Amino acid sequence: xxxxxxxxxxxxxxxxxxxxxxxxxxxxxxxxxxxxxxxxxxxxxxxxxxxxxxxxxxxxxxxxxxxxxxxxxxxxxxxxxxxxxxxxxxxxxxxxxxxxxxxxxxxxxxxxxxxxxxxxxxxxxxxxxxxxxxxxxxxxxxxxxxxxxxxxxx
Amino acid sequence: xxxxxxxxxxxxxxxxxxxxxxxxxxxxxxxxxxxxxxxxxxxxxxxxxxxxxxxxxxxxxxxxxxxxxxxxxxxxxxxxxxxxxxxxxxxxxxxxxxxxxxxxxxxxxxxxxxxxxxxxxxxxxxxxxxxxxxxxxxxxxxxxxxxxxxxxxxxxxxxxxxxxxxxxxxxxxxxxxxxxxxxxxxxxxxxxxxxxxxxxxxxxxxxxxxxxxxxxxxxxxxxxxxxxxxxxxxxxxxxxxxxxxxxxxxxxxxxxxxxxxxxxxxxxxxxxxxxxxxxxxxxxxxxxxxxxxxxxxxxxxxxxxxxxxxxxxxxxxxxxxxxxxxxxxxxxxxxxxxxxxxxxxxxxxxxxxxxxxxxxxxxxxxxxxxxxxxxxxxxxxxxxxxxxxxxxxxxxxxxxxxxxxxxxxxxxxxxxxxxxxxxxxxxxxxxxxxxxxxxxxxxxxxxxxxxxxxxxxxxxxxxxxxxxxxxxxxxxxxxxxxxxxxxxxxxxxxxxxxxxx
Numbered sequence: 001x002x003x004x005x006x007x008x009x010x011x012x013x014x015x016x017x018x019x020x021x022x023x024x025x026x027x028x029x030x031x032x033x034x035x036x037x038x039x040x041x042x043x044x045x046x047x048x049x050x051x052x053x054x055x056x057x058x059x060x061x062x063x064x065x066x067x068x069x070x071x072x073x074x075x076x077x078x079x080x081x082x083x084x085x086x087x088x089x090x091x092x093x094x095x096x097x098x099x100x101x102x103x104x105x106x107x108x109x110x111x112x113x114x115x116x117x118x119x120x121x122x123x124x125x126x127x128x129x130x131x132x133x134x135x136x137x138x139x140x141x142x143x144x145x146x147x148x149x150x151x152x153x154x
Numbered sequence: 155x156x157x158x159x160x161x162x163x164x165x166x167x168x169x170x171x172x173x174x175x176x177x178x179x180x181x182x183x184x185x186x187x188x189x190x191x192x193x194x195x196x197x198x199x200x201x202x203x204x205x206x207x208x209x210x211x212x213x214x215x216x217x218x219x220x221x222x223x224x225x226x227x228x229x230x231x232x233x234x235x236x237x238x239x240x241x242x243x244x245x246x247x248x249x250x251x252x253x254x255x256x257x258x259x260x261x262x263x264x265x266x267x268x269x270x271x272x273x274x275x276x277x278x279x280x281x282x283x284x285x286x287x288x289x290x291x292x293x294x295x296x297x298x299x300x301x302x303x304x305x306x307x308x309x310x311x312x313x314x315x316x317x318x319x320x321x322x323x324x325x326x327x328x329x330x331x332x333x334x335x336x337x338x339x340x341x342x343x344x345x346x347x348x349x350x351x352x353x354x355x356x357x358x359x360x361x362x363x364x365x366x367x368x369x370x371x372x373x374x375x376x377x378x379x380x381x382x383x384x385x386x387x388x389x390x391x392x393x394x395x396x397x398x399x400x401x402x403x404x405x406x407x408x409x410x411x412x413x414x415x416x417x418x419x420x421x422x423x424x425x426x427x428x429x430x431x432x433x434x435x436x437x438x439x440x441x442x443x444x445x446x447x448x449x450x451x452x453x454x455x456x457x458x459x460x461x462x463x464x465x466x467x468x469x470x471x472x473x474x475x476x477x478x479x480x481x482x483x484x485x486x487x488x489x490x491x492x493x494x495x496x497x498x499x500x501x502x503x504x505x506x507x508x509x510x511x512x513x514x515x516x517x518x519x520x521x522x523x524x525x526x527x528x529x530x531x532x533x534x535x536x537x538x539x540x541x542x543x544x545x546x547x548x549x550x551x552x553x554x555x556x557x558x559x560x561x562x563x564x565x566x567x568x569x570x571x572x573x574x575x576x577x578x579x580x581x582x583x584x585x586x587x588x589x590x591x592x593x594x595x596x597x598x599x600x601x602x603x604x605x606x607x608x609x610x611x612x613x614x615x616x617x618x619x620x621x622x623x624x625x626x627x628x629x630x631x632x633x634x635x636x637x638x639x640x641x642x643x644x645x646x647x648x649x650x651x652x653x654x655x
Contacts, residue, residue, distance in 0.1 A: 072239065126236065
């Protein structure tokens with residue numbers, strides 16, 4: 001009887017632990033509405049990217065995905081908070097430095113800066129090879145794929 | 155009797171045992187029932203979870219379809235996105251205003267090439283028409299607008315002083331182009347200028363490792379030649395070896411280029427060029443069947459603090475110049491001589507023809523605000539049909555212009571190094587960038603003729619108060635190899651305001 005009671009208790013404990021783990025997974029600690037979600041068109045050939053690769057893409061030094069296909073970087077509108085945060089954290093520039101960079105690249109190589117949209121998700125959905133970024137709070141699942149999450153930092 | 159007693163004894167003994175066993179059986183049954191129930195519940199849970207998962211998946215699919223439907227329904231907005239992403243045409247460019255003061259010995263031959271008096275000059279006004287028509291298809295037209303030929307000096311008057319006696323050159327006559335025209339309606343005067351097509355090409359870019367340019371493009375050699383815009387290069391004056399076109403600055407033809415990434419911080423670039431090569435009218439047509447061939451290879455490492463770029467370009471081509479004469483076969487009564495196979499003929503004479511091989515290398519190192527760049531060019535010219543020297547060329551070579559002399563095969567080389575440091579003042583004056591720089595340059599334009607060999611030492615300050623404006627102040631000490639002919643050195647003080655837009 002003691003053995004049976006013990007095994008029943010153990011079973012309950014295991015179930016409880018499983019439930020707790022599931023609950024913990026459902027709400028990852030550190031998840032923040034201002035996390036930057038790097039999203040790409042669903043047909044993009046890769047499923048992940050790195051900060052260095054993103055920098056190359058958004059500076060137009062890299063023009064294709066690693067596994068093939070054209071990259072189309074899409075920015076949020078100039079002057080928006082998310083664009084400034086993204087440029088600072090991924091490209092390592094502020095707004096003025098970014099403008100200087102694109103002026104120079106235009107004169108040297110006749111390459112324009114990436115187009116910008118007020119709704120980058122829509123552009124990512126539409127344009128093959130597109131990659132952009134949104135805050136977690138604005139992220140809508142299913143219309144794009146997530147390549148990277150850049151955690152919010154104060 | 156005995157057996158009856160035995161049964162009684164057994165009953166007496168067994169009764170208490172049987173009661174205990176009954177209790178045990180009841181408990182076991184209850185536990186079994188609980189276990190069964192638990193199993194049932196577990197099974198129900200599993201089924202529920204499966205159902206939940208199925209429902210969740212269906213919900214996700216519906217959401218996805220819904221989002222897609224919503225996005226697709228907004229077809230006008232999606233159309234706009236495509237138009238916005240692949241912009242039809244953008245106009246950019248740069249121009250500069252210079253102020254120059256040259257200092258050199260009075261009466262020096264420098265005055266034939268450089269204005270002695272201080273002067274404002276607009277050197278560059280370049281317009282870019284940039285189009286991205288589709289994902290893989292772009293175009294560029296870069297034009298250079300100039301006031302020239304207005305003000306251009308040609309055919310200088312010349313006097314030879316022979317044994318103290320001045321002899322006027324009968325062919326020499328000082329001419330300065332003046333292109334004034336009068337508007338017949340307003341009677342206002344204008345002067346017309348010129349437009350040079352610097353670049354005009356279609357750019358097909360299917361992969362980062364394979365792209366094609368078709369049209370007129372800047373030769374992909376060195377750093378300065380491709381950067382080329384006064385708003386982005388550090389100094390005011392173009393390196394002398396570039397001015398002397400040791401490698402053609404632009405070519406008309408095809409260029410295949412691409413980039414390979416062994417890692418996120420490193421890349422290799424290549425470019426293969428096939429063009430008309432060098433020629434008196436190469437922008438327009440090739441005067442021989444040999445095409446100019448070039449190969450560019452470069453390597454770049456871009457770290458967080460240090461970046462290095464090392465490249466090289468090799469060029470092989472043939473230069474040909476010709477003259478044409480129409481030959482007409484006539485009879486004595488000046489009618490066409492029909493007895494001839496071809497009474498009207500063209501006689502083509504090659505007036506100059508040489509093969510050339512040129513090799514250029516470049517190096518760029520940046521470390522925090524420090525920048526070091528260097529370029530080296532070597533050129534070998536091998537004449538097949540030597541060019542007849544001009545009277546001026548003969549004189550400079552110490553030969554009488556009455557004697558025909560021909561340009562010899564020769565080599566040339568040039569090198570410059572640039573050291574610059576962007577001052578770490580961003581904490582106080584951001585976004586203004588202040589960069590002092592220093593350039594040293596050595597040039598041997600021809601190993602058989604020293605007149606054009608020019609070395610220089612340059613010091614300057616480049617200030618960028620905004621992304622669109624660059625201000626420069628520069629001092630140049632030019633040291634001709636044959637300083638006796640020039641009567642000394644030349645000093646140039648330049649100020650420049652370069653604007654990009």
